[in-house]
Amino acid sequence: MTRYQPPEWAPHDSVWIGFPSDVDLWLDDLEGAQAEVAAFARAVHAGGRGEKVQLVCANGLAEEAARALAGDCAQIISAPFFDIWLRDTGPIIIRNEHGHLALDYRSNGWGGKYPSPLDEHVAEILCAQSGIMREPKGWILEGGAIDVDGAGLCVTTGQCLLNPNRNPELARRDIEDRLCADLGLDQVLWLGVGLKNDHTDGHVDNIARFVGPGKLALPEPFGGDDPNAGIFADALARTKDWPVEIVTIPSAGRHEAEGEVIPASHMNFYIGNAVVVVPTYGGPSDAAAVTAIAKLFPDRETVGLPSGHILTGGGSFHCISQQVPSL
Numbered sequence: 249m250t251r252y253q254p255p256e257w258a259p260h261d262s263v264w265i266g267f268p269s270d271v272d273l274w275l276d277d278l279e280g281a282q283a284e285v286a287a288f289a290r291a292v293h294a295g296g297r298g299e300k301v302q303l304v305c306a307n308g309l310a311e312e313a314a315r316a317l318a319g320d321c322a323q324i325i326s327a328p329f330f331d332i333w334l335r336d337t338g339p340i341i342i343r344n345e346h347g348h349l350a351l352d353y354r355s356n357g358w359g360g361k362y363p364s365p366l367d368e369h370v371a372e373i374l375c376a377q378s379g380i381m382r383e384p385k386g387w388i389l390e391g392g393a394i395d396v397d398g399a400g401l402c403v404t405t406g407q408c409l410l411n412p413n414r415n416p417e418l419a420r421r422d423i424e425d426r427l428c429a430d431l432g433l434d435q436v437l438w439l440g441v442g443l444k445n446d447h448t449d450g451h452v453d454n455i456a457r458f459v460g461p462g463k464l465a466l467p468e469p470f471g472g473d474d475p476n477a478g479i480f481a482d483a484l485a486r487t488k489d490w491p492v493e494i495v496t497i498p499s500a501g502r503h504e505a506e507g508e509v510i511p512a513s514h515m516n517f518y519i520g521n522a523v524v525v526v527p528t529y530g531g532p533s534d535a536a537a538v539t540a541i542a543k544l545f546p547d548r549e550t551v552g553l554p555s556g557h558i559l560t561g562g563g564s565f566h567c568i569s570q571q572v573p574s575l
Contacts, residue, residue, distance in 0.1 A: 251432035253342045255398030256519040259574040262300035266332025266568040269310035280557030286317035293321035297522040327373040330364030336390035338570040339371035350375045350382045353389040359413030388414045392451040399461035400434030407441040407450030443511040454513040459544045464492045467499035470533040475509045498536040516564035527555035527564035
């Protein structure tokens with residue numbers, strides 16, 4: 249069996265979810281973010297119908313809060329980290345002839361903006377706790393920067409993977425070759441840029457998600473003042489020559505904090521075994537986005553859950569989770 253990264257809709261054994269732990273990072277949003285993450289964990293567990301949920305906490309106080317909020321829907325585990333974005337700092341789990349294999353990519357704090365030695369060891373700790381074989385990789389890659397369709401195609405953005413603040417020594421072809429070799433891919437579909445003011449430098453899981461083999465979901469503008477309308481149009485244009493089916497999901501429209509546009513996105517949904525969880529932000533696009541995503545996953549329940557407090561840290565449900573696929 250060659251290397252293979254299953255798509256997110258394939259069955260999961262379990263999922264790691266980062267739990268907000270540092271009051272100095274989250275300030276007044278800590279309790280709100282903890283409540284939103286616990287609600288996400290309960291939804292993914294789905295009363296035992298979903299996968300095993302592991303809430304990853306960085307300290308003892310967070311463990312106490314996680315137990316109180318999540319109850320028996322999650323196992324509480326300890327792994328010191330800078331922050332909760334395990335999609336990027338945790339391992340990417342693939343399958344090979346030996347079973348699970350964890351790819352542990354280098355981390356540089358999202359292009360040097362938020363460096364932390366703790367995040368360099370999160371993947372190693374999680375793999376040791378889970379007994380998953382780990383393969384350290386010599387280049388920088390964050391899991392939220394890519395998405396795969398399970399049929400050989402990967403989507404990403406040039407803004408992130410070609411950014412000189414990640415791997416300046418690697419050309420586009422070098423990155424394509426490494427992705428294909430590491431993940432068992434055939435081709436890489438390059439989009440342009442991600443959401444306005446996304447501090448990840450354009451992670452694709454905020455703008456484009458595979459929802460089936462060769463089936464790519466893209467946002468469509470919501471409201472006449474959508475700050476990302478041009479970005480969405482550019483993404484759609486870049487798919488025109490590719491053999492992919494495009495489906496559209498309403499964007500979250502314009503959301504601001506202290507006068508600045510913030511990267512709210514319904515595309516940051518998580519596809520669990522039993523439930524698809526869609527981030528909502530208390531705006532008029534919420535219901536329309538949940539309805540559109542539900543049509544794409546008729547074999548699963550789809551729910552929208554508030555994610556406004558998590559967004560203050562820069563991401564949402566997909567960003568804080570990393571699934572372990574079933575063998």
